[in-house]
Amino acid sequence: MQPIHLAWVDYTVLLAYVAFVLGIGWTLARYMKTSSDFLTSGRSIPTWVTGLAFISANLGALELVGMAASGAKYGIATAHFYWVGAIPAMIFLAVFMMPFYYGSKARSVPEYLQMRFNKPVMGLNAVAFAVMTVFASGISMNALAKLLNQLLGWNYHVALFVCSGVVLVYVLKGGLTSAIYTEVLQFFMIVLGFAPVVYLGLKDVGGWHAMNHSLQGVATDPSALYLKGAGITYAADAWTSAWKPVLAGPANNPMGVDWFAIIFGLGFVLSFGYWCTNFLVVQRAMAAKNMAAARNTPLVAAVPKMLFPFLVIVPGMIAVALTSLPDKNYRIPPPILSQEVYAKAVDAVKSASPADSAAGVKAVGDALGKPVSTEKIASLIAANAANKLSDEQIEKGIYNSIAENDYDGVILSLVKKYCPPGLLGLALTALLASFMSGMAGNVTAFNTVWTYNLYQAFFVPNKSDEHYFWMGKFITVVGIGLSILCAYFARQYNNCMDIIQLVFGFVNAPLFATFLLGMFWKRTTSIGAFLGLFGGIGGSALFHALTIAHGNAPGIKGGYVHVLGEFPSEMAQNFWLAAFAFTVCFTLTLVISLATRRTKADEELKGLVYSLTPKIKSDNVPFFLQPGVVGVMLLIACVILNIIFW
Amino acid sequence: MGLDIRLPIGLMFSLLGVLLTGYGAFNRAGSITKIDGQEININLIWGVVLLVFGALMLLGATRSRKTPPPA
Incomplete structure (x- = not known):
């Protein structure tokens, strides 16, 4: 476009x-x-x-x-x-x-x-x-x-x-x-x-x-x-x-x-x-x-x-x-494709014969590298054969036939x-x-x-x-x-970025448990907080390695060790991962704090812990x-x- | 800090308001959005909105300058 x-x-x-x-x-x-x-x-x-x-x-x-x-x-x-x-x-x-x-x-x-x-x-x-x-x-x-x-x-x-x-x-x-x-x-x-x-x-x-x-x-x-x-x-x-x-x-x-x-x-x-x-x-x-x-x-x-x-x-x-609404002449934008790709697809439409529209549809789909609506391309081919369309009209028709949405393009469209x-x-x-x-x-x-x-x-x-x-x-x-x-x-390296964001998800998910216990329970110890945080991060990584969202293949999206649980969507997997990491961090911090000696006296925690602050x-x-x-x-x-x- | 942020905000949106209103008034053909056959000069309308917002911000900034700020 x-x-x-x-x-x-x-x-x-x-x-x-x-x-x-x-x-x-x-x-x-x-x-x-x-x-x-x-x-x-x-x-x-x-x-x-x-x-x-x-x-x-x-x-x-x-x-x-x-x-x-x-x-x-x-x-x-x-x-x-x-x-x-x-x-x-x-x-x-x-x-x-x-x-x-x-x-x-x-x-x-x-x-x-x-x-x-x-x-x-x-x-x-x-x-x-x-x-x-x-x-x-x-x-x-x-x-x-x-x-x-x-x-x-x-x-x-x-x-x-x-x-x-x-x-x-x-x-x-x-x-x-x-x-x-x-x-x-x-x-x-x-x-x-x-x-x-x-x-x-x-x-x-x-x-x-x-x-x-x-x-x-x-x-x-x-x-x-x-x-x-x-x-x-x-x-x-x-x-x-x-x-x-x-x-x-x-x-x-x-x-x-x-x-x-x-x-x-x-x-x-x-x-x-x-x-x-x-x-x-x-x-x-x-x-x-x-x-x-x-x-x-x-x-x-x-x-x-x-x-x-x-x-x-x-x-x-x-x-x-x-x-x-068909009369609004709008669609959620398809994935952005270069002008050369569109030009190839336009050629494919022009050279397709209406008698064998299946082959034409396949050729157009191959040129675009995207799924297309069979009926829309077939009718485009027929319309072009009956009455020569301009390149622009064909391009518009192809744009409307791509059977995939690029949601990130919505606001700008x-x-x-x-x-x-x-x-x-x-x-x-x-x-x-x-x-x-x-x-x-x-x-x-x-x-x-x-x-x-x-x-x-x-x-x-x-x-x-x-x-x-x-x-x-x-x-x-x-x-x-x-x-x-x-x-x-x-x-x-777009894929590396996915991994990095994933890791940050692991690091952040348990963090609130540390703050919650630290701020509202004076008994929380430094060792408890440190190990709890590590445990929570490890817990989220483990959770991710063992679960997967429906429709995803095991790998970067999870389940690469073994699939123990399947979620209906990635979003559900994320929410449950956070819930799990929090629980692990919370429990670990609590248990380790109880098992270790406090290093800070009440006086030192004034202004830092709820119960000790006026x-x-x-x-x-x-x-x-x-x-x-x-x-x-x-x-x-x-x-x-x-x-x-x- | 010695800067009342309402001043630059007010100035900028007043300026943009004048720009959009002017563009909408002098270039009507280029400023129209058609919705269901109805022609809306959105630059003119939105330019006035920006102008009013900018003026209110400027008003706030100049008023508080006259009265000493509450300690």
């Missing part, structure tokens, strides 16, 4: 955005005087700013693209990643955990582990986290540069270097403050850039109810749109209800999951593990100007997070509804369909903004953990602050350089603004959303 052409007005929007983020970095540069200014913002930022940055750092480009894809594949049930898999954990972080992170004066999440346990536990967490941030930002940079290359025809290398260059400049100039401030700008850019696409799309499918009506038709025969294999059918509400299909069992919802996996695996283990222990997001709250602001940060963030499904998931649902020049620039800038906010989040978390928790803690302690300030800046450049290397690595009194804050009360209100709002979309 032809690349999208950008007009001068689109480039102007893009340039204005870049000029403003660079300008923010420049303005803040003069406030950067110490390593703490640069790496932790000197704890000086107002709540609403850290709150929106909290959500924006999490909203990388891959999430925008991926959530629309999931919206198409699974429908409104994708919102579980928000309403079950984020909001409760964010509230827990604000009400229960933030007092320890902020109150302990730790400069990072690993540093809290050092204060609570010891250096080895911190080191384990810091190294895993540092490596992960670099890979995460590399993987998303590769994805973005590829996307810009395929859709806009931009040069891959130029796209990669220019985008990372912009991030480098504003992070290097203004440090964490600059990253946080631009994240707020990026938040509004993302919302205001994608909202019109959702608005136009909903209008096009005839509004919310008409969209649901179309989706009900799709659910009973998903194979018609290549959403599922032939013969698989669901109840009519499979795409439009969040809970009913899940409660009906894994065979009755397109995700292939059960309610226990959603609530315990996703809602408890994965969600709390991410939102409550991942320094990338927690760092935003730790930069707040005081304890109240730090605790309110995740609460402020919870409000937009609760509403994001309408911005990021609904586009996927719109795409499916549009595809099911809608942007392309609805946005005239001007708005197009705005939407693409929003995409770039989401990519930059995700990358800046990774880089600022990486430089802090490296400088304070690895460099200062293990390699070069007791230097002047000037030295660490310099190191913070230096490692920012190195971090971005490493991310670029990872991006090229991801481009070259409760925060905030008498000057009205009752209805207390974090606990706000948290409960937000939870109620979240429950109401779940009921509305039950």
Whole structure:
């Protein structure tokens, strides 16, 4: 397919955005005087700013693209990643955990582990986290540069270097403050850039109810749109209800999951593990100007997070509804193929004889290297034989006949369909903004953990602050350089990346058990925490080696040792793996802690463990603004959303 | 930190609002999205939305500058 052409007005929007983020970095540069200014913002930022940055750092480009894809594949049930898999954990972080992170004066999440346990536990967490941030930002940079290359025809290398260059400049100039401030700008850019696409799309499918009506038709025969294999059918509400299909069992919802996996695996283990222990997001709250602001940060963030499904998931649902309406002239995009491949397929259609359409269909399929709809190609061949079609018409026909979907292309295909020049620039800038906010989040978390928790803690302690300030800046450049290397690595060896992400899954799954026990049970010992964490990581690797998802061959996707259990889908396998790893880590830490001697007295754990820390009194804050009360209100709002979309 | 982030946000979206509104007004043909035969000048509409948002942000920034911030 032809690349999208950008007009001068689109480039102007893009340039204005870049000029403003660079300008923010420049303005803040003069406030950067110490390593703490640069790496932790000197704890000086107002709540609403850290709150929106909290959500924006999490909203990388891959999430925008991926959530629309999931919206198409699974429908409104994708919102579980928000309403079950984020909001409760964010509230827990604000009400229960933030007092320890902020109150302990730790400069990072690993540093809290050092204060609570010891250096080895911190080191384990810091190294895993540092490596992960670099890979995460590399993987998303590769994805973005590829996307810009395929859709806009931009040069891959130029796209990669220019985008990372912009991030480098504003992070290097203004440090964490600059990253946080631009994240707020990026938040509004993302919302205001994608909202019109959702608005136009909903209008096009005839509004919310008409969209649901179309989706009900799709659910009973998903194979018609290549959403599922032939013969698989669901109840009519499979795409439009969040809970009913899940409660009906894994065979009755397109995700292939059960309610226990959603609530315990996703809602408890994965969600709390991410939102409550991942320094990338927690760092935003730790930069707040005081304890109240730090605790309110995740609460402020919870409000937009609760509403994001309408911005990021609904586009996927719109795409499916549009595809099911023949007069809309739209389909979920097929896998991206080069112009040469299409040219070969066009030749195959032209040289096919209508008398032997089976051979023609096979030739076209071979030229594309993709499954095709037999009847659509056959009728295309017949139409071409009866009445010579132009190459363009044939190409369009072939595009519509490819029997495979590239869900990651959904969001941009809608942007392309609805946005005239001007708005197009705005939407693409929003995409770039989401990519930059995700990358800046990774880089600022990486430089802090490296400088304070690895460099200062293990390699070069007791230097002047000037030295660490310099190191913070230096490692920012190195971090971005490493991310670029990872991006090229991801481009070259996509399979290696799958393995690396798998390993990070193993490392992260049990982490929350360590924090939970450490924060709320003073008897937890350092040895217990360290071995429990290792056991949990080993447990998840073992679980993965022994189970598999339906339809996958044993190998990278699991079951390479022996298949003991089979899950209906990869998602179910992931959720259960997390649940298992958590349980192993929790039990091991508990048992070993009971069997070993405590090395820290109660006095040393003050401010680090719940039962030994005086409760925060905030008498000057009205009752209805207390974090606990706000948290409960937000939870109620979240429950109401779940009921509305039950 | 000595920067009110509402200022650059307000400035940027006001600027983009003016740009989109202007483009929508002077290049109507190029700004139209057709939905079910209905022609929507989305650049014009969304430009105004951006402009209003930007102006509100600027208003917030200038107002808090006049009154000393609460300690």
